[in-house]
Amino acid sequence: MSKRYSKYLPLSIFLSDLAVLNIAFYSAHYLVFNTVYMQFPSIAFLLLVNITWVIMSLFTKNFEVHRPLVLTNSINKFLVTLSYHLLFFFSIVYFAKIADISRAEVVFCYAIYIILMIFQRSLLFFLLDYFRKNGYNHREIMIIGDEKIGKRLIKSFSKHPEYGYDLLEFITDVQVSNLSEKALINKITSKRPDEIFLCYKHIEVELIGLFIAIGEENHIKIKVVSDLILENNHAKLLDYHNLPVIQLSSNPELSLKIRILKRSFDLLFSSAVMSAGLPVFAMLYVITKVTSKGPAFYKQERIGKNGKPFYIYKFRSMHVNAEQAGPQLSKDRDPRITKWGVIIRKTRLDELPQFWNVMKGEMSVVGPRPERQYFIEQIVERTPNYKKLLSLKPGITSIGQVHYGYAENIxxxxxxxxxxxxxxxxxxxxxxxxxxxxxxxxxxxxKGK
Known part of the structure; x- marks a missing residue:
């Protein structure tokens, strides 16, 4: 793929997505009805599916692929588009009172579509990566500025060949200061880069004006890499009437798309677990009840999103009144834990009732584990950044829980x-x-504690 063909990539992806959607539909129709012949309900379904997908796809622009190539970002964008599409599609079905569409056909269609689309995107990114590794669709770049920031950028590019960047030269800010304006211009234009990455903690207005002029005269893209952005993943660029401002948010907020997608996933996943796992819940309830004195369920106040307290639910794994001496963290061979409690804690089955917290909107399936105020105050004294976690809904499981398990001390x-x-x-x-x-x-x- 040469450079001149890359402008056709978005259109190709858009048409490919539409083709895959129709393949999924006809496959589902054949699986359900054992024929490709369609009657009115299926024809209406086909038209609605195509029209709503085109609208949502144009709205979200999920067919656009930008550097750097990140497969997970592309799949996430597709899933967001699919969520909007399904919401729009089912709204039309509901308000238009189209009741004859086969539910099995709908389920099979979207299940097949998701599988095929993940395969399609993976294949697309594999091919783009292959072409770029073979020298096609590359961008030749120069990096100018702070040596430490520049080296971090070079390291990042070296780890990701799919970005398609070839480094022509790295000019440090010290070297720039020793060059005259004419010598700097000649040094840049002789290399004829496609893009220049400026890596400065502080840059003079005259110098950045010079780089902008060089870029405009020689059709070179000028990109600024701020050390603030490298150090703070919650920085975002705001536009105040053509005046770019970097906002460093102390309380990072999730985008609307991520919030909708995460909440939809929480509801669907929790509903599936609570429905399919009902026999398991009943069994755990009975065993917990008969193996030790006290209620089967245990509730405890925890701190949720934005510092709001709520009650978390668990299958009881400790003896009644285990914290008479005050808040304590559990540890290995803790005498407060029942024999049955050891089993359900190691398998994390004691956490299952928290899917009800998820359904109520107090928790998410994945998120930082909620703590008690008593321990939060001690954590914040040592790790002030903990406060950032309170901007999220707490989760049933977390990356910290998976890699570290239950904590035994502060x-x-x-x-x-x-x-x-x-x-x-x-x-x-x-x-x-x-x-x-x-x-x-x-x-x-x-392996749970």
Missing amino acids: DEMCNRTRYDLLYLQNINLNADVSIILKTVKVMIQR
């Missing part, structure tokens, strides 16, 4: 916080699914 709670802060910087559906799968692995291997 030091371990602070160490676990570091993992959860990493999750805060990279919230997406793929990360959530990955954490859920790792949690299942922990449950099967009985």
Whole structure:
């Protein structure tokens, strides 16, 4: 793929998505009715599916692929588009009172579509990566500025060949200061880069004006890499009437798309677990009840999103009145834990009632584990960044819980916080699914504390 063909890529992806959608539909129709012949309900379904997908796809622009190539970002964008599409589609079906559409056909259609689209996007990114590794669709770049920032950028580019960047030269800010304006211009234009990355902590207005002029005269893209952005993953660029302003938010907020997608996933996943797992819930209830004195369920006040307290639910794993001496963290061979409690804690089955907290909107399936105010005050003294986690709904499982397990002291709670802060910087559906799968692995291997 040469450079001149890359402008046709969005249109190609858009048409490919539409073709895959129709393949999924006809496959589903054949599976359900054992024929390709369609009657009115299926024809109406086909038209609605295509029209609503085109509208939502043009709205979200999920067919656009930007550098850097990140497969998870593309799949997440597709899933967001699919969520909007389904909402729009079912709204039309409901208000138009189209009741004859086969439910099985709908389920099979979208199940096949998701599978085919993940395969299609993976294949697309594999091909783009292949072409770029073979020298096609590359951009030759220069990096100018702070040596430390520049080296971090070079390291990032070296780890991701799919970006398609070839480094021509790295000119440090010290070298720039020793060059005359004419010599700097000649040095840049002789290399004829496609893009220049400016890496400055502080840059003079005259110098950035010079780089802009060089870019405009020689058709070179000028990109500014701010150390603030490299250090703070919650920085975002705001536009105040053509005046760019970097906002460093102390309370990062999730985008509307991520919030809708995450809440939809929470509801669907929790509903599936609570419905399919009803026999397991009943069994756990009975065993907990008969193996030790006291109620089967245990509730405790925890701190949720924005510092709002709520009651978390668990299957009781400790003896009644286990905290008469005050708040305590559990530990290995804790005498307060019942024999049955040891089993359900190691398999994390004691956490299952929290899916009801998720349904109520107090928790998410994946998110930082909620703590008690007593321990939060101690954590914040040592790790002030913990406050950032209160901007999210707490979760049944978390990356910190998977990698660190239950904490036995404040030091371990602070160490676990570091993992959860990493999750805060990279919230997406793929990360959530990955954490859920790792949690299942922990449950099967009985590695919970």
